[in-house]
Amino acid sequence: MIGALPLIVYAIVAWLAIGVLALVPTGGGFFGRSLFAAGALVGLAIAVMALTGIGDVPQAMVLPLGLPDLPFHLRLDALSAFFLVLLGAATAGISVYSAGYFHASENESPRLLCLQYHVFLAAMALVLIADDAYMFMVAWETMALSSFFLVTTDHVVPEIRRAGFLYLLIAHVGAMAILLCFGVMQGGSGDYTFGSMRSMVLPGAWPSIAFLLALAGFGAKAGLLPLHIWLPEAHPAAPSPVSALLSAVMLKTAIYGLLRVTFDLLNAQLWWWGVTALVLGLLTALFGVIYATVQVDMKRLLAYSSIENIGIIVAGIGLTILFKANGKILLASITLVATLYHALNHAFFKSLLFLATGSVLHSTRERSLGKLGGLIHRMPWVAWAALIGALAIAGLPPLNGFVSEWLLLQAFLFTPTLPQSFINMLVPLAAAALVLVAALGAYVMVKFYGVVFLGRPREAQLAYAHDAGHFERVALAWFAIGCVMLGLFPGTVIAVIDNVNTALIGATVGHAGDRWWMLAPISPERSSYSPLIVLVVIVAVVALTIQIVHRTYHGRVRSGPPWDCGFPMQTPRMQDTAEGFGQPIRQVFEAFFRIERVLPSPFDAKPQYRVTLSDHLWQWLYLPVVHGVEFMARFAGRIQQGRISIYLIYSFVTLLALLMFIR
Amino acid sequence: MTQIPIWAQLINLLAAVLLLLAFAMLAQRRVLTLINLFAAQGFALASSTAIVAFATHQPHLYWSVGLTLVLKVMLLPWLLHRLILKLDVKWDVEGLINIPTTMLLGIVLVVFAFNLALPISQLANTVTRATLGIAMASVMLAFLMMITRRKAIPQVIGFLAMENGLFFAATSATYGMPMVVELGIALDVLVAMLILGVFFFQIREQFDSLDLQHLEKLKE
Numbered sequence: 116m117i118g119a120l121p122l123i124v125y126a127i128v129a130w131l132a133i134g135v136l137a138l139v140p141t142g143g144g145f146f147g148r149s150l151f152a153a154g155a156l157v158g159l160a161i162a163v164m165a166l167t168g169i170g171d172v173p174q175a176m177v178l179p180l181g182l183p184d185l186p187f188h189l190r191l192d193a194l195s196a197f198f199l200v201l202l203g204a205a206t207a208g209i210s211v212y213s214a215g216y217f218h219a220s221e222n223e224s225p226r227l228l229c230l231q232y233h234v235f236l237a238a239m240a241l242v243l244i245a246d247d248a249y250m251f252m253v254a255w256e257t258m259a260l261s262s263f264f265l266v267t268t269d270h271v272v273p274e275i276r277r278a279g280f281l282y283l284l285i286a287h288v289g290a291m292a293i294l295l296c297f298g299v300m301q302g303g304s305g306d307y308t309f310g311s312m313r314s315m316v317l318p319g320a321w322p323s324i325a326f327l328l329a330l331a332g333f334g335a336k337a338g339l340l341p342l343h344i345w346l347p348e349a350h351p352a353a354p355s356p357v358s359a360l361l362s363a364v365m366l367k368t369a370i371y372g373l374l375r376v377t378f379d380l381l382n383a384q385l386w387w388w389g390v391t392a393l394v395l396g397l398l399t400a401l402f403g404v405i406y407a408t409v410q411v412d413m414k415r416l417l418a419y420s421s422i423e424n425i426g427i428i429v430a431g432i433g434l435t436i437l438f439k440a441n442g443k444i445l446l447a448s449i450t451l452v453a454t455l456y457h458a459l460n461h462a463f464f465k466s467l468l469f470l471a472t473g474s475v476l477h478s479t480r481e482r483s484l485g486k487l488g489g490l491i492h493r494m495p496w497v498a499w500a501a502l503i504g505a506l507a508i509a510g511l512p513p514l515n516g517f518v519s520e521w522l523l524l525q526a527f528l529f530t531p532t533l534p535q536s537f538i539n540m541l542v543p544l545a546a547a548a549l550v551l552v553a554a555l556g557a558y559v560m561v562k563f564y565g566v567v568f569l570g571r572p573r574e575a576q577l578a579y580a581h582d583a584g585h586f587e588r589v590a591l592a593w594f595a596i597g598c599v600m601l602g603l604f605p606g607t608v609i610a611v612i613d614n615v616n617t618a619l620i621g622a623t624v625g626h627a628g629d630r631w632w633m634l635a636p637i638s639p640e641r642s643s644y645s646p647l648i649v650l651v652v653i654v655a656v657v658a659l660t661i662q663i664v665h666r667t668y669h670g671r672v673r674s675g676p677p678w679d680c681g682f683p684m685q686t687p688r689m690q691d692t693a694e695g696f697g698q699p700i701r702q703v704f705e706a707f708f709r710i711e712r713v714l715p716s717p718f719d720a721k722p723q724y725r726v727t728l729s730d731h732l733w734q735w736l737y738l739p740v741v742h743g744v745e746f747m748a749r750f751a752g753r754i755q756q757g758r759i760s761i762y763l764i765y766s767f768v769t770l771l772a773l774l775m776f777i778r
Numbered sequence: 779m780t781q782i783p784i785w786a787q788l789i790n791l792l793a794a795v796l797l798l799l800a801f802a803m804l805a806q807r808r809v810l811t812l813i814n815l816f817a818a819q820g821f822a823l824a825s826s827t828a829i830v831a832f833a834t835h836q837p838h839l840y841w842s843v844g845l846t847l848v849l850k851v852m853l854l855p856w857l858l859h860r861l862i863l864k865l866d867v868k869w870d871v872e873g874l875i876n877i878p879t880t881m882l883l884g885i886v887l888v889v890f891a892f893n894l895a896l897p898i899s900q901l902a903n904t905v906t907r908a909t910l911g912i913a914m915a916s917v918m919l920a921f922l923m924m925i926t927r928r929k930a931i932p933q934v935i936g937f938l939a940m941e942n943g944l945f946f947a948a949t950s951a952t953y954g955m956p957m958v959v960e961l962g963i964a965l966d967v968l969v970a971m972l973i974l975g976v977f978f979f980q981i982r983e984q985f986d987s988l989d990l991q992h993l994e995k996l997k998e
Contacts, residue, residue, distance in 0.1 A: 434911075759933070760925050770921070
């Protein structure tokens with residue numbers, strides 16, 4: 116019986132082959148449909164293989180590639196397998212969607228795009244199974260570069276080029292931090308395999324330095340504060356399936372890296388690492404959700420929502436570290452399950468929503484919330500799928516978002532007395548912040564869904580919007596069903612994720628995964644939750660209400676014009692707008708934004724109101740760096756005189772100084 | 779005082795000639811004379827290498843001698859002559875710094891070079907060890923010439939003279955470099971000369987002059 120790892124390697128090779136095939140010139144048209152669909156099958160195969168292999172003993176492999184004496188090491192353990200399931204399941208849907216989306220796209224070079232897309236997928240999968248720093252960095256950088264080209268697909272637009280540059284810059288800052296982190300962890304042995312790092316016991320403050328470098332490096336990729344700045348620019352710039360990939364899968368590779376370094380490669384965790392990650396994660400979540408409420412571009416709104424979810428996940432990791440460092444193994448495993456569950460959920464509902472915006476964008480060519488509306492009548496498939504996604508991300512039972520957020524909240528609330536007294540005060544505060552984030556997340560989704568799909572169309576041409584094609588429908592259904600299933604069978608999902616616990620923490624969640632229909636983190640008596648019962652109750656209540664209404668009013672219904680509140684003329688412009696909906700939040704959290712407002716004068720014949728919101732951090736953190744670099748560049752520019760004699764003097768003086776030095 | 783062998787004395791004499799020629803080049807204003815001085819320096823170099831080869835019985839050094847004679851005494855000066863005839867640049871060389879100051883700077887460099895070479899020559903046990911300081915001094919003087927000249931051709935001559943100094947340093951410290959390296963360097967110098975020759979024509983096409991000040995505009 117051949118193990119799962121070689122099969123996964125073959126699957127990755129298959130992805131690369133599909134990418135190369137796209138470049139082969141064919142007499143006829145571009146076979147995008149079949150190529151992307153084949154990529155989707157490969158993704159599905161990877162998910163299935165990883166799922167069957169998640170409970171097995173770790174398998175290792177050495178690829179005879181790479182530099183001489185420096186082969187590529189690969190390894191598949193429970194953590195890699197879990198993230199491969201996530202990657203495979205999400206890409207299966209997104210690739211099916213791409214088969215429809217890029218076929219009809221007006222993109223100039225679909226062949227090149229297909230190549231970059233599949234190289235990106237293969238690089239992400241390689242990141243997840245790499246077992247030495249060299250392989251990891253090669254795959255990591257391939258991932259960054261291929262995604263850069265995907266982000267700048269529409270490179271004729273200057274803003275998109277700028278977004279791509281910002282993305283590449285921060286990706287490289289992060290990659291440098293990760294490289295330094297691996298340099299610290301090899302501990303002077305010169306052996307960069309993860310196996311050697313696992314057995315290395317670093318002296319003194321070095322483990323903390325390695326952790327902080329990992330947090331900075333992977334945080335830059337995941338969009339943690341203050342290195343989040345690229346995310347709201349790059350995600351909207353990319354074509355929608357690519358945005359979904361970036362948000363659903365690529366951000367998770369950063370989470371994977373952080374977990375791998377913290378729990379696997381470093382032997383012991385310190386409690387204050389957990390506090391750092393927890394605080395940073397919650398700040399990021401709060402920041403992301405507050406900015407999401409005021410966005411007027413639907414893809415930007417979703418990008419900020421991704422920042423929020425990454426913040427929640429990192430906060431979960433922080434809490435896991437805190438528990439593990441204090442020896443609360445059971446709580447650590449529950450928290451880790453909640454974190455990984457949320458990562459999986461986010462991959463599903465964020466893909467679903469990004470793909471739904473892709474369909475809206477495709478049929479209306481409009482992404483500004485102020486010009487959409489009423490699309491539920493024109494695009495019912497997309498609208499219903501997006502409704503499931505929006506409900507899931509808002510954390511409503513019985514969908515999947517509720518399960519993970521609730522589980523994480525339980526972990527916060529179960530926190531027993533920890534030895535660090537001020538942490539005991541912090542944890543309830545953190546729980547409150549988490550609830551605030553969840554509530555605001557729901558608010559964001561009400562805004563997103565209400566403005567795009569409900570109400571009346573704000574523009575005339577929305578009447579010509581058409582529903583998604585067959586491929587797109589299949590993909591949307593895949594993710595919508597995924598959201599429902601992940602929400603309905605939490606016990607099964609937890610039993611799968613528990614394998615990661617055994618590998619990373621050395622404990623299981625105990626009885627929580629015993630009953631497939633029920634979720635009981637500590638015991639069935641205490642705060643257990645059964646989504647099926649909730650679903651049955653919801654269905655029963657709805658059915659009963661329909662029955663009662665039907666019986667009471669049957670035959671007595673008459674149609675007439677709706678009551679217009681005594682105001683006979685109503686236009687679509689009288690609906691609540693995206694700006695209006697976000698305005699209360701903007702008022703409450705005014706200190707978070709840099710607001711530039713242009714108010715019209717009362718005597719203006721054509722009044723115009725404009726408000727621009729920007730990020731304080733750009734002003735406080737990034738502009739000083741930009742100015743510093745410019746200053747240094749000007750200073751260095753002074754050396755460049757353009758006179759050959761001066762240049763010769765430079766080398767002459769250097770020569771003399773060196774000769775003086777070696778004497 | 780110990781008796782110094784006759785060939786060692788001869789080598790020292792030629793080394794002194796080399797240094798003198800380096801100073802002469804530094805002070806020379808006319809391009810034509812500069813080329814002749816360069817050829818003379820090459821000849822001094824060749825003869826000193828020949829004496830070293832004779833004294834230490836190292837036949838492979840004769841190859842270097844031949845190479846130096848052909849390349850630096852005949853071919854390169856001939857090429858340069860042709861070049862200045864074609865370009866019509868027999869004019870006087872203008873320096874960036876006046877000649878006396880340059881000479882003073884040169885003296886400082888010679889003192890520095892000798893100071894630098896002292897510990898090395900004490901370690902070495904070749905017959906030519908005393909000349910290492912001179913070799914380094916001539917490298918530095920050639921460099922100084924490149925810095926102080928404004929026109930392109932004297933700079934190239936400075937570059938070639940620097941190579942002379944390096945060659946001499948190699949001979950005096952370790953009886954010359956391996957043949958392969960020497961051939962490589964000789965070829966490099968020849969190729970560099972040809973490329974620079976092409977560049978001269980290009981520069982003059984562009985700026986109607988070989989004055990390197992015009993190149994300052996290129997920095998933007």
